[in-house]
Amino acid sequence: GVGMVGGGPMMGQGHCWGHHGEILQGSFTGIGQGLVSLPIASRGSWARFTVDRHSPASVEPPATDCYEGQSRGLSRIRCSSWRSKTAAAAHLALEHIAAYRPEVATWTGSLEVGSSLPPGWGMGSSTSDIVAAIRAIANAAGITLPPEAIGRIAVRAEGASDPHGEALPVLYAQRRGHVVRRWDRPLPPLVLVGCRCGQPVDTVGTPPLEADTEYDELHTRLDVAILRSDARAIGEVATRSAELNQARVPKQRFGELVEICADCGGVGVQVAHSGAVGGILVDATAPGAAAQWARCRAALNHAGFPKTVDELVGSMAQ
Numbered sequence: 001g002v003g004m005v006g007g008g009p010m011m012g013q014g015h016c017w018g019h020h021g022e023i024l025q026g027s028f029t030g031i032g033q034g035l036v037s038l039p040i041a042s043r044g045s046w047a048r049f050t051v052d053r054h055s056p057a058s059v060e061p062p063a064t065d066c067y068e069g070q071s072r073g074l075s076r077i078r079c080s081s082w083r084s085k086t087a088a089a090a091h092l093a094l095e096h097i098a099a100y101r102p103e104v105a106t107w108t109g110s111l112e113v114g115s116s117l118p119p120g121w122g123m124g125s126s127t128s129d130i131v132a133a134i135r136a137i138a139n140a141a142g143i144t145l146p147p148e149a150i151g152r153i154a155v156r157a158e159g160a161s162d163p164h165g166e167a168l169p170v171l172y173a174q175r176r177g178h179v180v181r182r183w184d185r186p187l188p189p190l191v192l193v194g195c196r197c198g199q200p201v202d203t204v205g206t207p208p209l210e211a212d213t214e215y216d217e218l219h220t221r222l223d224v225a226i227l228r229s230d231a232r233a234i235g236e237v238a239t240r241s242a243e244l245n246q247a248r249v250p251k252q253r254f255g256e257l258v259e260i261c262a263d264c265g266g267v268g269v270q271v272a273h274s275g276a277v278g279g280i281l282v283d284a285t286a287p288g289a290a291a292q293w294a295r296c297r298a299a300l301n302h303a304g305f306p307k308t309v310d311e312l313v314g315s316m317a318q
Contacts, residue, residue: 010051010140012049012135012137012138012140012141013047013048013139014046014048014049014131014135015044015047015132016044016045016128016129016164017043018039018044018116018123018124018125019038019039019040019124019162019163020038020277020279021038022035022036022241022270022271022272023234023241023270025209025273026219026244027208027210027211027215028211028216029211029216031171032175033173033174033208033209035163035273036170036222037163037172038192039163039313040123040192040309040313042309043116043117044132045117045132046113046114046132047111047113047129047133047136048111048112048136049109049112049137049140050109050111051108052108076094076107077090077091077108077109077111079111080110080113083126085126085129085157086113086129086130086157088156088157089130089133089153089154089156090137092156092157093134093137093138093145094107096145097143097145100143101143111137113129113132113133115128119200120275121196121272121276121277122271122272122275123275123308124162126158127158127161127164128162130153130157130158130161131150131164134153148179150164151176151178151179166182167186168183168185169182170183183223186314187226187234187314188225188231188283188284188314188315189231189285190234190267190284191284191289191293191310192270192280192309192310193266193280193297194277195257195277195278195279195305195307196305196306196308197251197252197253197254197271197276198250198251198253198278199252201274201275201276209245214244218241221236222237225237229315231267231285232267234267235266235269236267236268238269238281239258239261239269241273242273242278245271249273249274249275251271253303257278257280257305260280261280261296265296266280266281266292266296267281267283268281279309280296284312284314293310
């Protein structure tokens with residue numbers, strides 16, 4: 001999606017998958033705030049950036065620009081997103097890319113953003129919109145930005161950022177926008193039986209976690225679990241991380257979720273630590289995994305937990 005389209009305007013497209021909360025989130029010695037998210041490939045955000053053909057001088061500033069900040073690039077982009085942060089990121093991306101492609105410094109254009117991620121649920125909707133927008137602008141300029149650059153722009157626009165488009169698990173410093181630790185193998189094959197188990201949350205306004213040596217211990221346990229492809233150990237880490245989070249952003253029906261998991265043979269539960277979603281993890285390689293998944297979903301439906309996704313995550317999803 002780059003360049004002139006049949007003599008038409010210059011255009012670029014971008015996409016970013018969402019996630020279903022985290023396996024682990026905490027405050028780690030020597031690292032600070034960090035998280036290991038659970039990416040999903042069924043939901044995400046897309047963006048399309050169309051560069052104006054006429055010279056910048058002839059572009060009328062829009063009456064309602066969705067970028068609330070006071071930047072010199074205030075009216076260069078007309079943005080379909082209701083989120084001011086997405087437009088802020090788009091303007092920052094133009095400034096960043098102009099260092100490599102000087103002609104970008106004079107670009108104006110329109111940005112369309114769409115998403116299948118509900119806001120405030122802890123599924124990465126804000127970051128996905130922002131990353132898709134940054135990628136669309138870079139695509140229009142004919143370049144691919146490295147994840148570190150995208151992360152820095154996202155943090156400047158948003159104050160924090162989720163990991164984006166990582167195929168393998170990472171420990172991500174969300175307040176700094178960069179990967180602290182990258183594992184060289186995927187999570188073991190798991191079925192995520194996802195649901196809503198809390199109320200939407202202002203994810204950026206959530207208080208940071210207090211440092212606790214238990215998070216270091218969970219990080220070590222997760223490391224061993226990934227190396228051994230041990231689904232049950234992954235589930236135990238995710239459940240404990242979710243339990244610790246109850247003191248900070250409680251999920252109203254967390255106890256019920258844990259009970260249903262135990263009754264139906266799941267290996268553990270995971271939650272969006274600053275969001276509304278959670279899920280039961282089933283070992284996809286275990287005998288009868290499909291029946292276990294069906295039991296979990298039936299029990300969640302019976303208890304009135306609204307469904308989010310049923311998805312294969314981990315190595316079989318690659």
